[in-house]
Structure formats: structure tokens, C-alpha cells
Amino acid sequence: xxxxxxxxxxxxxxMQSGVDxxxxxxxxxxxxxxxxxxGRGRRLENLTDWRAKPAVPFAGKFRIIDFxxxxxxxxxxxxxxxxxxxxxxxxxxxxxxxxxxxxxxxxEFVDLLPAQQQVHESWYKGTxxxxxxxxxxxxxxxxxxxxxxxxxHVYKMDYGKMLAHHVQSGADMTVACHEVPLAEASAFGVMxxxxxxxxxxxQEKPASPQAMPDRPDHALASMGIYVFNxxxxxxxxxxxxxxxxxxxxxxxxxxxxxxxxxxxxxxRFADSWVGKKEAAYWRDVGTLDAYWEANIDLTTxxxxxxxxxxxxxxxxxxEQLPPAKFVFDDDDRxxxxxxxxxxxxxxxxxxxxxxxxxxxxxxVEAQALVEDSVILPSVEIGRGAIIKRAIIxxxxxxxxxxxxxxxxxxxxxRFRVTRKGITLVTPEMLGQRIHQLR
Numbered sequence: 001x002x003x004x005x006x007x008x009x010x011x012x013x014x015m016q017s018g019v020d021x022x023x024x025x026x027x028x029x030x031x032x033x034x035x036x037x038x039g040r041g042r043r044l045e046n047l048t049d050w051r052a053k054p055a056v057p058f059a060g061k062f063r064i065i066d067f068x069x070x071x072x073x074x075x076x077x078x079x080x081x082x083x084x085x086x087x088x089x090x091x092x093x094x095x096x097x098x099x100x101x102x103x104x105x106x107x108e109f110v111d112l113l114p115a116q117q118q119v120h121e122s123w124y125k126g127t128x129x130x131x132x133x134x135x136x137x138x139x140x141x142x143x144x145x146x147x148x149x150x151x152x153h154v155y156k157m158d159y160g161k162m163l164a165h166h167v168q169s170g171a172d173m174t175v176a177c178h179e180v181p182l183a184e185a186s187a188f189g190v191m192x193x194x195x196x197x198x199x200x201x202x203q204e205k206p207a208s209p210q211a212m213p214d215r216p217d218h219a220l221a222s223m224g225i226y227v228f229n230x231x232x233x234x235x236x237x238x239x240x241x242x243x244x245x246x247x248x249x250x251x252x253x254x255x256x257x258x259x260x261x262x263x264x265x266x267x268r269f270a271d272s273w274v275g276k277k278e279a280a281y282w283r284d285v286g287t288l289d290a291y292w293e294a295n296i297d298l299t300t301x302x303x304x305x306x307x308x309x310x311x312x313x314x315x316x317x318x319e320q321l322p323p324a325k326f327v328f329d330d331d332d333r334x335x336x337x338x339x340x341x342x343x344x345x346x347x348x349x350x351x352x353x354x355x356x357x358x359x360x361x362x363x364v365e366a367q368a369l370v371e372d373s374v375i376l377p378s379v380e381i382g383r384g385a386i387i388k389r390a391i392i393x394x395x396x397x398x399x400x401x402x403x404x405x406x407x408x409x410x411x412x413x414r415f416r417v418t419r420k421g422i423t424l425v426t427p428e429m430l431g432q433r434i435h436q437l438r
Contacts, residue, residue: 009400024160027037028076032143033229034134035068036127037151038085038115041184044286046416047393050435052084053286054151055091057376057394059298059307059314060343060359063094065151066316069110075159075313078108079141082151083130085115085123094355098317111137119298126249139234145231147252150224154294154305155282156312157225161272166227171265173232173258175199176225178269178282179218185209187284189222191266195432204251213239223269223282226250230263276310281305289420292391295357295374299339315367320362321396338356343377351381362414365400373405395434 041053048056055066065082072080080102080159084091092112100106113134115123124130131138131148138146138217145166147159157176166174177191191210192201201210202222209219228236236254258264273280281304285291297303307314321344326335333350340353343360350366359377364370368385376394380385385398388405392398402413405423414426427434 010261012125014344023162025076026133027145027163027167028160030144031077031147032079032138032141033072033077033083033147033149033159034083034113034131034138035065035072035149035151036224037065037082037091037180038088038124038130039152040086041286044291045288046429047186047288047291047391048087049091049428050087051425052086052088052262053087055094056156056285056291057359058285058291059295059305060341060357061318062096062314062316063091065091065095066092066098066314067154067156068149068151069099070312071155071157071159072147073102073315074405075157075352077147077159077250078102078106080109081111082136083115083124083134083138085112085130088114094317098315099144112394126247126252127246128246130253131233132241135234135237137388140228143230146226146228146230148226148228148233153282153284155223155226155269156274156305156314157269157282158272158274159225162225162227162267165267165271166265167263170263171227172229172262173255174227174265175202175255176266176267176269176272177220178223178280179215179220182209182211182217182219184208185219185221189255190219190221191222193220193266197266199255199259201257202251202259204249204256206245206316211363217266218264222249222255223253227267228306231357245285257316276390277310279304288391288422288424289417291423292374292389292418296355297353299341301339320423321345321360324348324358328366335363336400348410359394389421390423390425393424395432396425396427396430397432398430431435 002184010109041048056064058064063203124197149238186209189204191199192210192307194200212218212220214437248254254278270280282371283294285294285335297372309314326341328350333351337353339355342358345361346358351364351369356373358375361378362375365383368381371388373387373390375392378395379392381398384401386403390405411417411423413430
């Protein structure tokens with residue numbers, strides 16, 4: 001078996017416990033993170049008609065990509081590239097606004113890496129090709145380790161611990177993994193490991209996933225988070241680019257080609273997730289139902305994801321908005337929100353909001369009712385409107401008295417209704433043309 005791992009060993013030998021923080025800091029400073037953020041996310045349907053999935057708003061004031069970027073910065077990794085492709089303007093604008101605080105004088109930066117056809121006359125063909133097409137830039141950064149990340153998952157993770165595991169195991173490549181129910185595993189890359197944590201098999205989105213030996217109702221799934229020794233990665237990307245039959249994807253091509261030939265290590269998410277009381281949280285909010293559920297969970301008394309942990313903050317662009325405002329206290333019109341998250345710039349004017357997520361600058365007019373719903377920025381909800389179990393896209397203007405989420409048959413005529421009965425409403429569905437193409 002070939003082994004490219006030649007990195008210096010840390011000052012102590014424990015895999016996770018007792019890792020020298022100075023050693024971890026050295027590793028993060030020698031690491032470049034590339035975030036793959038070019039996908040549309042088709043399972044989010046009309047919610048990604050005008051934005052890439054990583055740019056989709058989440059949790060009241062953030063974008064999905066903010067969680068991956070925050071993990072990098074909080075872990076001490078401050079040389080970051082973001083590869084963009086599909087309808088990337090809102091994503092690029094957000095990154096420029098939210099992440100310009102990194103100091104280039106200290107070799108801290110977020111590089112925007114749009115598909116530029118630098119290597120051949122085509123856009124990014126797959127996840128591996130997106131990295132390969134930026135090979136020249138990556139080499140110029142002279143990093144020793146490459147952290148390859150997805151920009152469309154929600155989680156908190158200390159990448160420094162994963163880097164330490166990678167070096168201590170002597171691996172050429174390390175894959176972060178998470179235990180998922182077997183019934184859901186066909187949506188992920190599924191791996192098998194030996195008793196030392198070495199990856200012995202890998203199948204991308206298998207129809208019949210391999211169960212874990214000690215948990216027959218669960219599978220070990222790839223999180224799409226990889227650590228490589230940089231030189232080793234560059235070698236494999238060049239080989240893959242020269243393989244005409246390859247789809248140039250990490251899960252479909254790169255990882256299976258390395259099994260049994262190089263040292264591949266599995267890193268358990270439970271060893272590097274960041275949290276105090278809650279269980280390890282990682283979500284692919286890639287469907288409308290999953291997106292709605294993850295946002296609504298944040299309105300509960302003790303949500304699964306802790307946004308209030310000041311030791312591991314989620315960074316984003318902080319709009320300069322006035323505080324949320326609740327007005328009128330009459331019996332027939334009382335401005336109130338219960339079990340809800342209400343962001344800056346919102347005005348609840350004699351309306352009722354329950355168990356809902358309101359993003360910035362939402363206005364809810366008198367006698368309207370909003371329940372169990374996710375309302376994206378700059379939405380206007382007219383007088384007497386009723387909205388239940390819905391996702392309302394940015395800049396929708398809900399007419400007075402309109403009912404959404406009450407009559408599913410009627411909703412299906414006008415809007416998008418999911419398998420679990422969540423109604424998606426976009427401006428276009430309301431006949432409101434906010435994107436002027438002609």
C-alpha cells in the first residue's frame with residue numbers, strides 16, 4: 001500500500017484527548033480551505049430559482065454558507081476560497097459584505113473563485129473539477145493541508161480537531177463522517193471502516209446502503225468534508241483530470257479510486273462538533289421540508305442548534321436596521337409574537353405571529369395571522385391575511401385577506417406544496433415580477 005503521509009507527528013500521541021493547542025494552531029495556519037458553493041440545490045425547487053443554495057437565507061439573519069465560513073474562522077483557518085457557479089451574484093455580494101473583516105496583511109482572506117474556464121472551455125464539471133480548475137491559485141498559497149468543504153450544510157464543527165486527527169493517523173486523506181438512519185443513507189456517500197478507523201469501502205449514494213456492524217439501523221455517511229495533504233491532493237486531481245471516463249467528483253471518482261491504495265481515515269463528527277448540551281447537529285437542509293423543519297425548530301424552547309453560544313459565534317453581514325416593533329394592544333388587533341424569532345426591521349402591526357421565523361424587514365399588517373411559517377426578508381403581509389405552515393420567499397407582497405396553508409387543494413393550484421404539506425410562495429407565483437429580464 002502506498003503512503004504519502006510524511007507530516008511531522010504532534011508533541012503527544014493521543015488521537016483526540018490531550019491534543020496540544022499550539023500544535024492545532026500550527027496546523028490551521030498551514031491549511032487552505034476551499035468551499036464548494038456553486039450548486040443550485042434543485043430539491044429546494046423555486047427557492048433557488050434566483051440564488052445558489054449556499055446563499056439561501058437561514059435562521060432569521062444568516063445565509064447557509066455562513067455556518068461553514070464561521071467554522072473556518074472560529075477554527076483558526078483564515079485562508080479560504082469559495083468556488084461559485086450557479087446564479088452566484090447574491091452569494092458574492094453577501095460574502096463581500098459579511099466577510100471583508102479578514103485582514104489580507106496577515107494572510108487572512110476569502111477568495112471568490114467563480115468558474116472562469118481557466119483550464120478548459122467548460123464550467124465546473126464536478127466537485128473535484130472545481131478544485132482542479134483552481135490548482136494554480138492553490139499552489140501559490142503554498143499550503144500543506146487542503147480542507148475541502150461543502151457550502152450548503154448547517155452545523156458547527158472545529159476543523160482544527162479534524163486536522164489533528166488527520167496528521168496523527170498518518171493519513172493521506174481524511175473524510176468526516178456522521179451516523180445517519182439507514183433509511184436516509186442512500187442520499188449520502190456511505191463508507192465502511194476497520195477497527196482503526198481506516199476507510200475500507202465507499203459508495204456514493206447507494207441504492208442499498210451498507211449498515212454499520214454495531215448499529216444495523218444506521219450507516220456511516222460522508223459529510224462532504226475532506227482533509228488532504230496538499231501535494232497528494234494535487235497529484236490525484238491531475239490524474240482525475242486526465243481520466244476521460246471520470247465524472248470528476250470526489251464521492252463518485254476520487255475517493256473510490258483511493259480505497260486500498262492509500263491511507264484514508266474516517267473522522268467521526270462527534271469528535272469535533274461544537275456544543276455544550278445539545279447533541280451533535282448537522283443538517284442538509286436540501287429539501288423544502290428539511291429547510292422548513294430546521295428553521296421552525298429554532299423557535300422551540302430548547303432548539304437542537306444553539307445560536308446563542310458566544311464561544312462559537314456564527315458570523316454574517318449585520319444590516320443596519322431598527323429593532324423589531326410590535327404595535328397596537330386592542331382586543332381586535334394586538335401586535336404580538338409567541339414562540340417565534342423576529343429579526344431587526346420587522347413591524348408586527350396589530351397582527352399575531354406564532355411559532356414562526358421572521359427574517360429582516362418583514363411587515364405584518366393588522367389582523368393578519370402567521371403560524372408555523374418561515375418568512376424571508378422584506379416580505380409584506382397584508383391586512384387579514386392568514387399564513388400557516390408556509391415558506392414565503394423574499395420580497396413577496398401578500399395581498400389583504402389572502403389565505404395560505406389552509407386549503408391544500410387551492411394552494412396546489414397557485415403555489416408549490418411539498419409532500420409534508422408545506423406551501424412555498426414566491427413573488428412569481430403571485431404574479432409579482434421582481435426580476436426584470438426585459
